[in-house]
Structure formats: structure tokens, C-alpha cells
Amino acid sequence: MAGEFAVELRDVVKNFITPEGSELAAVDHVTMQIRNGEFFSMLGSSGCGKTTSLRMIAGFEWPTEGEIYIEGKAVGHTPPFQRKVNTVFQNYALFQHMTVFENVAFGLEMEGAAKEEIKKRVAKALEMVQLTGMERRRPRQLSGGQQQRVAVARALVKIPDVLLLDEPLGALDLKLRKEMQLELKALQQQLGITFVYVTHDQEEALTMSDRIAVMSKGAVRQIGTPVEIYERPSNRFVADFIGEANFFDGRIKSLAKDEALVYVPALNADLTGLPVSDGLVNGEEVVVSIRPEKVRITAEETMNTNLFRGKVTNTVYIGTDTHVYLDVCNAKLKVYEQNRISRLDPGSFYTVGQEVLLILPPENTLFLKKD
Amino acid sequence: MNPFRRSPFVIAATILVYFFLYAPIVGLVLYSFNASRTNVKFEGIIPAFSERVVMDGSLVKSSPCGPFHWYCDLAKNDDVLEAAGNTLKIAITATILSTIIGTMAALALQRYDFKLKLFSQVSLYIPIVIPEIVMGIGALTLFSQLFQFLNSTLNLSGDARLSLGIVTVTVSHIAFMIPFVTLVVQARLQGFDKSFEEAAMDLGADEWTTFRRVTFPMILPGVLSGALLAFTLSLDDFVITFFTNGPGSTTLPIYVYGLLRRIITPQVNALSTIWILVVFIAVLSLQLIQNRTEKA
Ligand SMILES: Nc1ncnc2c1ncn2[C@@H]1O[C@H](COP(=O)(O)OP(=O)(O)OP(=O)(O)O)[C@@H](O)[C@H]1O
Ligand SMILES: [Mg+2]
Numbered sequence: 001m002a003g004e005f006a007v008e009l010r011d012v013v014k015n016f017i018t019p020e021g022s023e024l025a026a027v028d029h030v031t032m033q034i035r036n037g038e039f040f041s042m043l044g045s046s047g048c049g050k051t052t053s054l055r056m057i058a059g060f061e062w063p064t065e066g067e068i069y070i071e072g073k074a075v076g077h078t079p080p081f082q083r084k085v086n087t088v089f090q091n092y093a094l095f096q097h098m099t100v101f102e103n104v105a106f107g108l109e110m111e112g113a114a115k116e117e118i119k120k121r122v123a124k125a126l127e128m129v130q131l132t133g134m135e136r137r138r139p140r141q142l143s144g145g146q147q148q149r150v151a152v153a154r155a156l157v158k159i160p161d162v163l164l165l166d167e168p169l170g171a172l173d174l175k176l177r178k179e180m181q182l183e184l185k186a187l188q189q190q191l192g193i194t195f196v197y198v199t200h201d202q203e204e205a206l207t208m209s210d211r212i213a214v215m216s217k218g219a220v221r222q223i224g225t226p227v228e229i230y231e232r233p234s235n236r237f238v239a240d241f242i243g244e245a246n247f248f249d250g251r252i253k254s255l256a257k258d259e260a261l262v263y264v265p266a267l268n269a270d271l272t273g274l275p276v277s278d279g280l281v282n283g284e285e286v287v288v289s290i291r292p293e294k295v296r297i298t299a300e301e302t303m304n305t306n307l308f309r310g311k312v313t314n315t316v317y318i319g320t321d322t323h324v325y326l327d328v329c330n331a332k333l334k335v336y337e338q339n340r341i342s343r344l345d346p347g348s349f350y351t352v353g354q355e356v357l358l359i360l361p362p363e364n365t366l367f368l369k370k371d
Numbered sequence: 372m373n374p375f376r377r378s379p380f381v382i383a384a385t386i387l388v389y390f391f392l393y394a395p396i397v398g399l400v401l402y403s404f405n406a407s408r409t410n411v412k413f414e415g416i417i418p419a420f421s422e423r424v425v426m427d428g429s430l431v432k433s434s435p436c437g438p439f440h441w442y443c444d445l446a447k448n449d450d451v452l453e454a455a456g457n458t459l460k461i462a463i464t465a466t467i468l469s470t471i472i473g474t475m476a477a478l479a480l481q482r483y484d485f486k487l488k489l490f491s492q493v494s495l496y497i498p499i500v501i502p503e504i505v506m507g508i509g510a511l512t513l514f515s516q517l518f519q520f521l522n523s524t525l526n527l528s529g530d531a532r533l534s535l536g537i538v539t540v541t542v543s544h545i546a547f548m549i550p551f552v553t554l555v556v557q558a559r560l561q562g563f564d565k566s567f568e569e570a571a572m573d574l575g576a577d578e579w580t581t582f583r584r585v586t587f588p589m590i591l592p593g594v595l596s597g598a599l600l601a602f603t604l605s606l607d608d609f610v611i612t613f614f615t616n617g618p619g620s621t622t623l624p625i626y627v628y629g630l631l632r633r634i635i636t637p638q639v640n641a642l643s644t645i646w647i648l649v650v651f652i653a654v655l656s657l658q659l660i661q662n663r664t665e666k667a
Binding site: 058059060079080081085086087089091093094095096097106107110111154155158 | 564566567569570571572573574575576577580584585588589
């Protein structure tokens with residue numbers, strides 16, 4: 001394998017002319033480096049350019065600007081059939097006029113493989129996706145999940161350098177989705193093939209990926225491991241898009257090497273000891289973000305910093321958690337508290353109007369660039 | 372149960388439709404066995420076989436072919452055989468060429484955006500909506516002017532002179548059949564998703580292989596329907612053929628028309644019966660093929 005990166009996008013732009021005649025940047029100066037053997041996801045809401053990016057890697061579209069590298073080589077206008085990448089399409093795109101066997105064998109036939117070898121490899125690929133015995137069926141005689149597996153087998157049988165998957169589980173019901181998530185992940189680890197996976201489901205991206213690129217409006221907003229993306233979002237968009245968060249406007253009052261002091265008007269207080277992120281300067285207006293489950297509600301007054309008094313306005317019991325909505329000074333705050341203890345006893349539950357003490361732990365309170 | 376099934380109205384409508392649709396055909400077939408050679412009245416089926424044809428006035432009493440007397444008569448008629456041959460030659464050539472061109476046009480209209488797309492689409496309908504007789508006269512004018520010009524500028528003489536004939540009929544048929552093929556194939560392409568072609572290319576098939584292995588098999592039912600429509604249009608065509616044919620390129624419709632102007636013998640009925648049978652078998656077998664491929 002040449003190079004460290006299986007796929008690299010360097011400053012790639014893709015403009016489309018819309019039917020209305022205006023120009024639209026579906027992909028807007030995207031740079032990403034996808035490592036060999038990694039499970040890489042592109043995550044973003046509808047229309048953010050995920051499919052377009054994937055199609056450019058596959059060779060169905062050509063970048064307007066920038067360059068794409070596969071295994072270290074610029075691919076330029078190489079047609080799809082000469083790229084060592086294969087795609088699992090969103091609608092599977094199985095050939096309806098061919099059997100399962102013929103579908104999976106198609107790619108090998110194109111390589112000019114011998115009949116015996118085709119037979120052997122197709123059998124192995126179908127075994128891998130647990131479809132042995134279905135060789136002679138037609139795609140329409142299969143369930144959605146089985147069709148999905150055929151699509152995976154058809155692409156994987158070619159042993160590509162990179163497998164591209166465009167929302168491959170989008171059409172499946174929740175239970176099957178979860179099963180297939182685990183199976184795909186296991187398959188990827190077992191084969192060691194680089195997967196580039198497109199999804200708009202954040203839970204899916206978090207569970208499956210080694211790294212995630214969060215995208216919005218054609219641009220990459222952050223690339224990182226699931227933990228990094230969730231715990232250290234680098235901007236408000238990412239913090240908001242992945243999971244939930246409380247946001248407050250703030251201003252940096254002092255910036256030390258590894259600690260910052262941020263004034264939050266809505267809380268009428270300074271938050272101290274916050275972790276410092278790059279690219280922010282003293283005095284800058286920022287957004288303070290804290291995840292609802294990171295806020296701690298305590299019974300007694302402690303010496304803790306960033307301690308606030310709040311009033312419960314509503315509570316929602318959802319089984320695993322209790323969601324507590326509070327007024328703190330002039331701000332509204334939501335807190336998710338895990339139900340470690342049973343809430344059967346009325347005394348263990350918060351009542352509306354109750355006063356509580358809250359800690360915003362500094363290590364989990366982030367301040368982010370406004371966007 | 373469907374409440375309309377037994378309604379008297381439905382039954383009456385069904386009977387009427389079948390009557391007006393098929394009674395003429397049944398009559399036509401029946402008259403092809405008619406004993407009367409004037410064929411004005413049905414005088415019963417030719418009753419018996421005999422060595423030679425035995426006539427009684429205008430009635431055929433017996434014949435070597437028995438009830439199939441008029442069919443045998445037909446087989447001895449060289450003019451009919453030549454007309455049938457011409458018809459098939461023209462229909463087959465025109466069908467193949469118009470199907471290829473029409474399918475390519477449908478594919479181009481479906482997948483590419485180009486400047487004159489709307490114009491091309493609309494111009495497709497023109498040959499379908501304008502009266503056939505106008506097309507026929509137009510074709511005749513075109514060919515005669517063109518040939519006159521070529522003959523005089525190239526100084527052609529004798530056999531080399533260009534004139535109306537089987538080629539002009541075929542070309543005219545191709546021209547008016549293309550729109551029909553295109554429209555039928557376009558209907559089939561409506562739901563055709565380009566991701567199938569992308570999948571093929573993704574798996575290593577170049578453009579031509581993709582067309583051969585994926586696109587074409589998927590649109591084949593539409594192409595076959597288009598071809599069948601074109602074939603029957605060509606077999607049936609009278610008006611355009613009437614204007615563009617020349618010596619030696621008489622087709623069956625033209626021939627039958629010629630017969631009718633003289634005398635309607637049961638030969639015409641026999642010819643028509645065979646004709647109906649051929650078309651019927653063609654349609655039926657196509658339907659069977661389509662059903663099989665769709666089920667499989
Ligand atoms: N061929 C095209 N012509 C014009 N605009 C296009 C074309 N393909 C995509 N777009 C536009 O580019 C943008 C990005 O599209 P893309 O399909 O990449 O989004 P996506 O992130 O995959 O969304 P989804 O999650 O809905 O699949 C959209 O606004 C879309 O309308
Ligand atoms: Mg998409």
C-alpha cells in the first residue's frame with residue numbers, strides 16, 4: 001500500500017448549476033485525509049454534500065477545483081471503472097435482471113477472472129454476508145436487509161482499496177439497522193479495508209466510526225474520533241449537531257496557557273478554569289457550551305467553583321434519565337441526570353419550583369468560536 | 372365480490388365491444404372459405420375435395436384444396452407472393468433501423484441536456500399528429516424533386532436513374548416509425564435510474580459493456596414493444612406507401628387495394644386471414660417473452 005492515506009481530498013470544490021440557473025457549491029473547499037484501514041464517516045444533515053463528495057471519490061463526478069488522491073495518486077478524470085474503489089449505493093442498485101450470483105460475479109467478470117475463481121470468490125463473499133444458498137434468487141425476491149447484503153458482497157468481492165457506502169442502512173428498520181451496523185463494522189475490521197461511510201444519523205456515525213467528518217453546507221466543520229467530536233467539539237455547529245448542549249453567550253476575560261476565565265452575562269458570573277481551545281483571543285465574544293449530562297446537581301453547598309443556584313421549572317422522566325429544566329439567573333439550563341437510584345420514592349424526584357445547587361464542571365464546559 | 376361484475380350494463384357493454392371488434396374479423400375469416408367467388412353473399416363453405424376445381428356458375432363445388440380453395444389460389448398468385456415478400460422485407464428492415472435510431476434518441480433525450488432538447492422532443496410528435504396523407508405527399512415531393520435533381524446533375528440514364536421503389540418506401544417507413552419507437556422506449560425509461568449504470572461502471576465495466584450488460588437488458592422490454600409497434604405499423608401502412616412506392620415495390624395493402632377496385636374475391640379474405648394470423652402470433656409471442664422475463 002502506497003502512502004498513509006487511502007483517500008485524500010485537497011481543497012475540493014464542486015459547483016453545480018441549479019435548474020434555476022444559479023451556481024451552487026455542493027462541496028466547498030473540502031480537505032480530508034482518510035487513513036488506510038480506517039472506518040471513516042461523513043456525517044451531516046441532508047444536502048450538505050456527503051453524497052457529492054463520495055461520488056467524486058468514486059469517479060461519477062469531477063471536482064470543479066482541487067484534487068482527489070487515491071492511494072497517494074491524483075485521480076483526475078480517471079473513469080470509475082479504472083478506480084480501485086467500490087460503492088454500496090443508497091438504493092443498492094442491484095441488477096434486477098441478474099441473479100444474486102450474477103450480481104456478485106459481475107465485478108469479477110469485468111476483471112476477466114476465470115470461471116472457477118469467480119465461483120470460489122462469489123461463494124466466499126456470500127458466506128461473508130450470510131447469504132449462502134440464495135445464489136439463484138433475483139434481487140426482488142429478497143428482503144431489504146438481504147438486498148443490502150448483496151450490495152455489500154458485490155462491492156467487497158472485488159477487494160477494493162476503499163469501500164464507499166452511501167447511507168447503506170437508510171432503508172432498513174431500526175432493529176435490522178443496528179444489527180447491520182455491527183456486522184459492517186466487524187466486516188471492516190476483519191478485512192482491514194478502508195470504509196468511507198456516509199450517514200446523517202449521528203448515533204450510527206458515533207458507534208461505527210474510527211473518525212468522523214462533520215459536514216454542513218458543503219464544508220467540513222470538524223474531523224475527529226467520536227470521543228473528540230462529542231467531548232471537544234471545535235465550534236458551535238458541531239456541539240449543536242452532535243448530541244445536545246446548553247449554550248450561553250460569553251466573553252473571554254483572561255486567557256492563560258491552559259486555563260481561561262469567561263464572563264457569561266446571562267449567569268451574571270465568571271466561569272473559571274475552562275480548557276483553552278486554539279484560535280481564540282482575549283476579549284473575544286464566544287459561545288459557552290455544556291452538555292446536559294455534564295452538569296451536576298448537588299444537595300449541599302461545596303467549595304466548588306462555577307457553582308450556581310437554580311430553580312426547577314419542569315422535569316421529564318424518560319426511564320434511563322431524568323431531564324430537569326432549570327432557571328439559573330437569567331439563563332435556562334437543561335440537565336440530564338442518570339437514574340442511578342429508583343425514582344419511585346417521591347422524595348427522590350425534583351419538584352417544580354424546588355431550589356437546587358448546580359455545578360458546571362470546568363473541564364467539561366467549553367467555549368467556542370461564534371459562527 | 373365486485374358489485375359491478377354482474378351488472379347488466381357491464382355485460383351489455385362487453386358484448387357490444389366484442390361484437391363490433393371481432394364480428395368483422397370472424398366474418399372476414401368465414402368468407403375466406405366462401406363457395407361463392409363473387410363473395411357478395413355467403414354461400415356456405417366449399418364442401419368437398421376433388422382432382423380439379425368444379426364450378427357451378429359462380430359457385431365452387433369442389434376443389435383440390437377443399438375449403439381452403441382460395442388459399443391455394445392465393446399461393447399460385449405470383450403478384451401476391453411478391454407483394455408479401457416486399458411487405459416483409461420493408462417491415463423487417465424498417466423495424467430494425469427505426470428501433471435502433473428511435474432507442475438511441477430516447478436514451479439521448481432522457482439523459483442529456485442540450486440546447487435543442489425541447490425542440491427535439493416536440494418535433495418527435497409532429498409525424499405522429501400530422502395527417503399521414505400529408506407525410507405521404509411530402510415524402511413523394513421530396514423524393515421526386517431530389518431524384519430529378521440528382522438524375523439531371525449526375526446525368527444518370529436508363530437503369531441507373533433513381534426512382535421510387537422499395538428503398539424510398541423503406542426510408543419513409545423508418546422516418547415515420549422512429550417517433551413511435553422513441554415514445555414507447557421513453558415511457559420505459561421513465562423509471563430508469565442511472566445508478567444502475569453507475570453501479571456497473573463502479574464494478575469495472577466500461578461504457579459499452581455497461582450498455583450491453585446492464586442498460587440494454589433493462590430497457591429491452593420497452594425496445595421490443597417499440598419494435599413490435601413499428602413492425603405492425605409498417606405491415607399495415609397504406610397511405611405513405613401509396614405515395615412512395617414504385618414499380619416492383621407493391622406491398623400487400625397496396626395490392627389488396629388494387630384487387631378491391633376490380634372484384635372482391637374470397638382470395639382477399641384468405642390473404643387477410645393469413646395476415647391477421649401472422650400479426651396475432653407475433654404479438655402473442657412477444658407478450659409471452661415479456662411475461663417470462665418479468666417473472667424470472
Ligand atoms: N446533479 C446535481 N445538480 C445540481 N445540484 C445538485 C446535484 N447533485 C447534488 N446537488 C445539490 O448539491 C447539494 C448537496 O447534495 P448531496 O447529494 O451531496 O447531499 P447529501 O449530503 O448527500 O444529502 P442527503 O443526506 O439528503 O443525501 C444539494 O443542495 C443538492 O441539491
Ligand atoms: Mg446523499
